[in-house]
Amino acid sequence: xxxxxxxxxxxxxxxxxxxxxxxxxxxxxxxxxxxxxxxxxxxxxxxxxxxxxxxxxxxxxxxxxxxxxxxxxxxxxxxxxxxxxxxxxxxxxxxxxxxxxxxxxxxxxxxxxxxxxxxxxxxxxxxxxxxxxxxxxxxxxxxxxxxxxxxxxxxxxxxxxxxxxxxxxxxxxxxxxxxxxxxxxxxxxxxxxxxxxxxxxxxxxxxxxxxxxxxxxxxxxxxxxxxxxxxxxxxxxxxxxxxxxxxxxxxxxxxxxxxxxxxxxxxxxxxxxxxxxxxxxxxxxxxxxxxxxxxxxxxxxxxxxxxxxxxxxxxxxxxxxxxxxxxxxxxxxxxx
Amino acid sequence: xxxxxxxxxxxxxxxxxxxxxxxxxxxxxxxxxxxxxxxxxxxxxxxxxxxxxxxxxxxxxxxxxxxxxxxxxxxxxxxxxxxxxxxxxxxxxxxxxxxxxxxxxxxxxxxxxxxxxxxxxxxxxxxxxxxxxxxxxxxxxxxxxxxxxxxxxxxxxxxxxxxxxxxxxxxxxxxxxxxxxxxxxxxxxxxxxxxxxxxxxxxxxxxxxxxxxxxxxxxxxxxxxxxxxxxxxxxxxxxxxxxxxxxxxxxxxxxxxxxxxxxxxxxxxxxxxxxxxxxxxxxxxxxxxxxxxxxxxxxxxxxxxxxxxxxxxxxxxxxxxxxxxxxxxxxxxxxxxxxxxxxxxxxxxxxxxxxxxxxxxxxxxxxxxxxxxxxxxxxxxx
Numbered sequence: 001x002x003x004x005x006x007x008x009x010x011x012x013x014x015x016x017x018x019x020x021x022x023x024x025x026x027x028x029x030x031x032x033x034x035x036x037x038x039x040x041x042x043x044x045x046x047x048x049x050x051x052x053x054x055x056x057x058x059x060x061x062x063x064x065x066x067x068x069x070x071x072x073x074x075x076x077x078x079x080x081x082x083x084x085x086x087x088x089x090x091x092x093x094x095x096x097x098x099x100x101x102x103x104x105x106x107x108x109x110x111x112x113x114x115x116x117x118x119x120x121x122x123x124x125x126x127x128x129x130x131x132x133x134x135x136x137x138x139x140x141x142x143x144x145x146x147x148x149x150x151x152x153x154x155x156x157x158x159x160x161x162x163x164x165x166x167x168x169x170x171x172x173x174x175x176x177x178x179x180x181x182x183x184x185x186x187x188x189x190x191x192x193x194x195x196x197x198x199x200x201x202x203x204x205x206x207x208x209x210x211x212x213x214x215x216x217x218x219x220x221x222x223x224x225x226x227x228x229x230x231x232x233x234x235x236x237x238x239x240x241x242x243x244x245x246x247x248x249x250x251x252x253x254x255x256x257x258x259x260x261x262x263x264x265x266x267x268x269x270x271x272x273x274x275x276x277x278x279x280x281x282x283x284x285x286x287x288x289x290x291x292x293x294x295x296x297x298x299x300x301x302x303x304x305x306x307x308x309x310x311x312x313x314x315x316x317x318x319x320x321x322x323x324x325x326x327x328x329x330x331x332x333x334x335x336x
Numbered sequence: 337x338x339x340x341x342x343x344x345x346x347x348x349x350x351x352x353x354x355x356x357x358x359x360x361x362x363x364x365x366x367x368x369x370x371x372x373x374x375x376x377x378x379x380x381x382x383x384x385x386x387x388x389x390x391x392x393x394x395x396x397x398x399x400x401x402x403x404x405x406x407x408x409x410x411x412x413x414x415x416x417x418x419x420x421x422x423x424x425x426x427x428x429x430x431x432x433x434x435x436x437x438x439x440x441x442x443x444x445x446x447x448x449x450x451x452x453x454x455x456x457x458x459x460x461x462x463x464x465x466x467x468x469x470x471x472x473x474x475x476x477x478x479x480x481x482x483x484x485x486x487x488x489x490x491x492x493x494x495x496x497x498x499x500x501x502x503x504x505x506x507x508x509x510x511x512x513x514x515x516x517x518x519x520x521x522x523x524x525x526x527x528x529x530x531x532x533x534x535x536x537x538x539x540x541x542x543x544x545x546x547x548x549x550x551x552x553x554x555x556x557x558x559x560x561x562x563x564x565x566x567x568x569x570x571x572x573x574x575x576x577x578x579x580x581x582x583x584x585x586x587x588x589x590x591x592x593x594x595x596x597x598x599x600x601x602x603x604x605x606x607x608x609x610x611x612x613x614x615x616x617x618x619x620x621x622x623x624x625x626x627x628x629x630x631x632x633x634x635x636x637x638x639x640x641x642x643x644x645x646x647x648x649x650x651x652x653x654x655x656x657x658x659x660x661x662x663x664x665x666x667x668x669x670x671x672x673x674x675x676x677x678x679x680x681x682x683x684x685x686x687x688x689x690x691x692x693x694x695x696x697x698x699x700x701x702x703x704x705x706x707x708x709x710x711x712x713x714x715x716x717x718x
Contacts, residue, residue, distance in 0.1 A: 232455040233456055233457055233459070235456070236456045239411060239448045240443035241440065241441070243439065251458055255458070255459070330459070330460065331459070332459055332507045
């Protein structure tokens with residue numbers, strides 16, 4: 001077990017490093033020296049002379065190679081950096097330094113810490129909603145498979161999954177929040193200050209994420225349950241005189257839930273990495289919205305790199321956790 | 337004779353009759369409506385089992401063996417099954433009984449052992465949990481007591497170190513041990529009727545013998561009625577007091593096991609006997625397979641359902657085999673041995689034509705006649 005975790009952690013670290021290199025290279029090459037040109041134009045009111053540009057390029061490191069720039073960036077994460085120049089101003093960036101955000105002028109890590117609670121709150125609430133709803137609906141549909149209720153569920157999940165998510169989010173915001181005022185304010189209210197207010201503000205985004213995703217979970221769970229209900233051990237349970245509900249929710253669900261949890265682990269990691277539409281439409285100040293804003297001109301390359309790095313770490317960690325969880329869920333799987 | 341195959345008037349079905357055998361199945365018909373049509377899984381089946389006795393049900397896959405015994409436990413989904421006839425367990429009618437009442441019977445007075453214990457046991461729960469669950473459903477006891485009972489049962493079926501093994505998962509058991517655990521699970525509530533559905537099919541031969549011995553011991557100990565479903569006539573010879581041969585959802589031969597094995601009167605039973613390899617026998621003796629495939633139950637053959645595969649059709653005058661379903665009637669061997677066949681002289685055909693081919697050992701090489709002492713071999717020694 002420990003050996004497995006150590007090996008998986010090492011390969012996970014490798015994946016994260018490669019991702020960061022890839023993203024850094026893409027943006028460094030893609031943007032060229034445009035950040036320096038932008039900074040120069042800003043500092044000299046549009047009258048940037050070659051002398052000034054050269055000195056700004058030197059300050060920002062554009063006169064050095066890609067590898068050296070990546071080295072500086074990567075070293076900063078562990079050791080911190082001094083003398084980081086953004087728009088001609090000098091900043092001090094303690095470890096873990098992911099650079100300075102052009103938008104806010106703060107260190108990226110400082111902003112990241114500020115944005116994360118909103119995204120985590122959104123993801124945890126939305127994901128638990130669709131997991132619980134989906135599994136319960138799916139189990140019941142499997143219980144009454146072939147009935148009109150079952151067909152309604154399968155049909156509605158097709159309809160829901162064929163509507164683009166942003167449309168559902170936008171329409172529910174327009175109707176439920178703006179017009180009917182059922183959920184007058186949406187957004188993130190710090191959960192440590194007033195949890196009730198957090199729940200009230202988050203309810204609509206949670207519902208939107210929960211309801212749009214629960215249908216696919218319900219269908220997946222239903223499929224797994226129908227398969228499990230045909231297993232011999234379900235017949236054994238019935239032959240023992242076990243009550244129908246106990247057969248369904250103890251014997252069948254226990255086996256059917258394993259693949260559902262696997263998918264859920266990966267979906268949840270994606271949610272944690274930021275839900276751009278939900279955060280944008282419901283004005284939640286989270287990672288997704290932050291990353292999207294960073295992509296407007298001028299591109300806030302440090303913010304973009306940071307969001308990509310964090311989401312790659314999340315996905316990799318989620319994969320690892322799912323694998324470890326598997327060995328607890330299924331006694332036949334032993335990881336060594 | 338432990339079984340009674342005579343028809344009972346319906347009036348006797350309702351009150352519990354102390355003289356009635358523990359299990360009485362009368363005119364049981366099971367049909368499954370499917371998209372392709374109505375599947376006639378079991379047709380007009382009647383049999384009885386008394387306490388302390390064993391009935392063997394023999395037949396090919398799809399002959400209705402398992403379907404009929406699942407009906408005894410009411411395990412068919414009522415929405416997708418049409419049941420008719422009567423099944424009385426200790427005088428109580430099972431067909432049409434409400435789920436609540438069936439649940440009290442299942443696993444309690446009737447228990448079932450399934451074929452492949454690896455798939456029949458839940459992979460995610462420990463052996464102990466699964467055994468004690470069965471106990472706690474029918475007894476108001478604490479988890480600790482139920483676990484103690486599970487350990488006791490594992491010990492009884494011969495699992496070494498039951499204290500430790502009780503917390504193992506099914507995949508940590510060997511095939512034979514899993515089947516033992518399955519038996520322990522079935523016996524945890526001291527059932528009066530045990531239905532064993534091919535209990536040894538998935539096991540090694542040596543383990544098979546152990547499991548059969550165990551079943552026999554337990555039956556003697558608990559005096560329960562046992563139905564053993566198998567396609568192996570050896571198992572039947574070993575365990576069963578009476579034997580019913582099924583083909584295409586119907587009983588085709590029914591009587592005392594010794595009778596059926598030594599004086600079979602139905603060509604299908606001859607075919608089954610001819611398909612058994614004999615360990616001590618001559619290596620040159622050919623196995624004689626039954627030609628063809630089991631019939632479709634969607635579209636059963638007209639007349640006798642065995643006629644398309646029967647090598648003796650031309651011995652029956654006219655088109656009788658193809659047009660008329662033979663009744664289950666006594667043959668030459670008396671009231672207690674019934675068969676479903678038009679052949680007028682099955683005993684003669686068996687000794688003169690079938691036996692020399694399937695068991696040449698039993699024919700005297702000099703006179704060319706059957707050695708009567710050998711042919712009437714004791715079923716315990718087969």
